[in-house]
Structures are given as C-alpha cells and as structure tokens.
Amino acid sequence: MNLLRRNIYNVFILKNKKIKIGYNNKVHFFFHTLDEKINSIKENEEAYNFEDTIIRRINKMNNTALVFTCENINKKKINNPYIWELIYNRINEIYHSFSLTEIIVLFHAYCNSISFDIKSMNSLINFLWNILENQINDVEALSSLLALYVCAEKTKNFSKR
Numbered sequence: 001m002n003l004l005r006r007n008i009y010n011v012f013i014l015k016n017k018k019i020k021i022g023y024n025n026k027v028h029f030f031f032h033t034l035d036e037k038i039n040s041i042k043e044n045e046e047a048y049n050f051e052d053t054i055i056r057r058i059n060k061m062n063n064t065a066l067v068f069t070c071e072n073i074n075k076k077k078i079n080n081p082y083i084w085e086l087i088y089n090r091i092n093e094i095y096h097s098f099s100l101t102e103i104i105v106l107f108h109a110y111c112n113s114i115s116f117d118i119k120s121m122n123s124l125i126n127f128l129w130n131i132l133e134n135q136i137n138d139v140e141a142l143s144s145l146l147a148l149y150v151c152a153e154k155t156k157n158f159s160k161r
Helices: 002-012 034-060 063-075 081-097 100-111 122-133 142-154
Strands: 017-021 027-031
C-alpha cells in the first residue's frame, strides 16, 4: 500500500511544484515563489522578443551574425521551423561568403535544434552537405569533425560518415 501511495504521488506531481520530504518521510508540496514565476514570464517574453527580432532582421544579417543567431536559437530553445526556413533562404543568398567553420557551425546548430526535422527541411540539409562536399577534406579541427559526424548521424547520411 505504501508503494502504491508513493507511485500515485510520483504520477500526479506537477512540474510547477517543488517537493520537500519532511523528517517523517511525508512528501510536502510547495508552489513556486512569486520570483520564480516572474523569472519564468521574463524568460518567455525574452524568447518571444528574440524570435520576433530574428524574423524581422534575418534578411539583413551577414554570415557571422547568422551563425551567432543560429547558436542563440539553440541556447534559448526556440522551436520555430519558419525561422529555419528564413535562415535557409538567407544562406542560399550569401553562401559564397561563408567560411568552412561557419558552415559547420550552422549545420551543427540546425542538427541540434529543437526544430530539427529531416523531412520538412531536407532542402536545407542537402544544401549544406553540397556546400561542404568540396571542402570536407580541408577540415582539420577535431571539434569540426565531431560536429560533422553528429550531423551525418542525425541526417542519416551514411556516405558522409
């Protein structure tokens, strides 16, 4: 019976509650403090503003700004496939100005993003592999090789592994 009661507690615990076990092993629930709720609201608002800023400014970004933006998308855990479509369009316009390292960082950022979908963004994946195809033998940094290996695993591109 005690095990059943413990399982019920574990199943019905909400994410926005903290658990504190008292001295008599009873589980006590405490709601988040007001400060934690305010911080959560601020983070959501910052992510929304960041997303809006990206959508408005992506057509003006140069290659370096685009790379940093892709990394920030992952840091802020933004799940918006439309942004990746805009990034693909911008990369298509200015792909001659990218260095090898920047292309690898872009590709790795997309492969590790929450929005990663091999079916819907197949054109972006193929485009980045085609850009890298001619320069892949020039990759010397171990981190770049590891990043490309991760991308090959995620995109199921067996010929690139």
